[in-house]
Amino acid sequence: MARVTREEYLDTAESLFAERGFYGVSIAAIADQLGLTKQALLHHFGSKEKLYGEVLRRISERFETLSDNPRGAVMSSEETARTFFLNLHATASEYPDQSRLLMRELLDNNQRAASAGKWYLKPFLENLIAMMQALPAWKASSDAQALAAGYQLLGAINYYSISEPTLSGIFGSEAYEELDAGFPAQLRGLIDAVIATGAPD
Amino acid sequence: MARVTREEYLDTAESLFAERGFYGVSIAAIADQLGLTKQALLHHFGSKEKLYGEVLRRISERFETLSDNPRGAVMSSEETARTFFLNLHATASEYPDQSRLLMRELLDNNQRAASAGKWYLKPFLENLIAMMQALPAWKASSDAQALAAGYQLLGAINYYSISEPTLSGIFGSEAYEELDAGFPAQLRGLIDAVIATGAPD
DNA sequence: CTCGAAACTTACCGCTTGGTAAGTATCTAT
DNA sequence: ATAGATACTTACCAAGCGGTAAGTTTCGAG
Structure with missing residues (x-):
């Protein structure tokens, strides 16, 4: 199968799975x-589960590329974070399907067997912890504290990005x-507050 | 149908819908x-959609009772917020099914017809806006700014509360x-930061 | 031109789904 | 005691599901 064709198939599957969830979409x-x-789809991907897995x-x-330094520029730990x-927010705004699908995966993860959530989220979250602990105010914090702080920002961003249909x-x-125009500035304030404050005693 | 029986039926339905989503659960x-x-279930509720609607x-x-002042005590706007x-976080921790179901509703809202999401979220969000604008630092902020700030905290709380299975x-x-033990203190810091900071220029 | 593989289609299959129809048991008010 | 409502059950149905089997078309390499 041509690479571009395959991508097209996965695009459509991704969009539909994001909209209606795994059980809400039939391969037909x-x-x-x-x-x-x-x-034809079954021919290419074998089964519905495998297609979903590919998505x-x-x-x-x-x-994985999200946490890469964009232009190789040297940045302070604050700037990096x-x-x-902000990149996460921008990506979530640009590809709303992706956020919705990940949110669904977070919800279904514990009960659907073939879930791939764990292995791809782990490096992402470990990177998040390291990034928080690189900040001066968070240097002394435990993994759990750093994760809690980072996760709160993650939540603020992702929860908002799936709420567009409901809010509008x-x-x-x-x-x-x-609301949407003002959100990034607001978010920046929240991020800076977390970066500056550090872990509670 | 006896009231207690009906509640029992709805409890079970709520828990299953929260776990697997509307399409993932059969009435059987x-x-x-x-x-x-x-x-028997169809006899009582008419259809699957209606049962889900009741849930x-x-x-x-x-x-609706969540934003009520707990003991009628007089509180400052900061304390109120x-x-x-913190109540929201406590409730989300205590009734994880509820958070999960609302998150699913947020995802499906725009595409499943009989969705009740809009009408019950509206008063809740309007109350959120009013509560933010009652704060000294947010007095001058627009509805959109106040909502963005409140929504970010909402996101931090709700996103975390559905992540337990994945994170553990x-x-x-x-x-x-x-992580869970430290989360409330962390959250308190975030709340205080938002309360104190006010809208960006 | 040919041959084989890749990309499909048509035809099924067994199972589950939400829902209807028609009956039966149980309880309650008169 | 009885009538009627309430709470079910058994039997059934058409439609949709994921998946298999067996062909047919398309196409690129030799």
Whole structure:
């Protein structure tokens, strides 16, 4: 299968899984949207679980590059952390499907067997801990403290990014746009507060 | 149907929907766990959608009491806000099913028709805005700014509360317990930072 | 031109799904 | 005692599910 074709198939699957969840999407529905029969999809990916796994694997690959230093520039630990979280927000805004799918994975992880969540989240979270502990205010903090702090920022970012349909449904799309425009500045304030404050005693 | 029986049925449905999502649970599975046939459930609730709707309605009722002042005590706006968010965290820890189900609702809201998400979240969010604007540092902020700030704390709390299985899966349950023990203090710091800082220029 | 592999399609299959129809048991108010 | 509502059960159904089997078309390398 041509690489570009495969990517196209995975794109469609990713978008549908993100919208409706694993159980909410049939392979026939994905194939339909691609103009194929479901057996064509099964031919390429073997099973629904494997197709879903490929979608997750692709996301995890994208994730790994997220914490890379963008231009090889030397940055202070504060700048590194700030850039990372703002990048995360930007990525979440740009690829809303990805955030939604990961959120679903977080919810289903403990009960669906073939879940790939653990192995791809672990390095990501370990990197998060290291990044927090590189900050002067967090140098002395335990892994648990650093993770808690980083996880709170992660939550602020990801929870917001999946709320767009609901928020613009409640407040109207123009009010949502105002909210969305102001969000990064707000987030920056939150990030700086965490960076500066350090662990509680 | 006796009120207590009905509550029992809804409890079981709520727990299963929270675990596996709307599409991931069959009415037969819910009935099974209750020792009934699925037709008994259909008899009482009419359809799967209606049963799910009842589960959501019950959660929304619980939600409304959450922002009530606990003992009628007079509190400063700072104390009110701090208490609210810490209560939210406590409730989320105590009833993880509820958080999980609401998160799923947030994800499905825009595409599943009978979603009740919007109407029950609106008063909750409006109350959140008012509570933020009652704070001295946020007095001059717009609705959008106040909502963004409140929503970030909401995200930090709710995102964490659904991550327990994944986090303890990755780091082990004893490490997770350390994380969990330190989380509230960490959260308190974050809340205080938001309360004190105010909207960015 | 040919041959084989890759990319499909058509035809099924057994199972589960949500839901209907029709009956039966149980309880309660008169 | 009885009538009627409530709480079920058994029997069934059409539709959709993931997956298998067996062909057919497309296509690129030799």
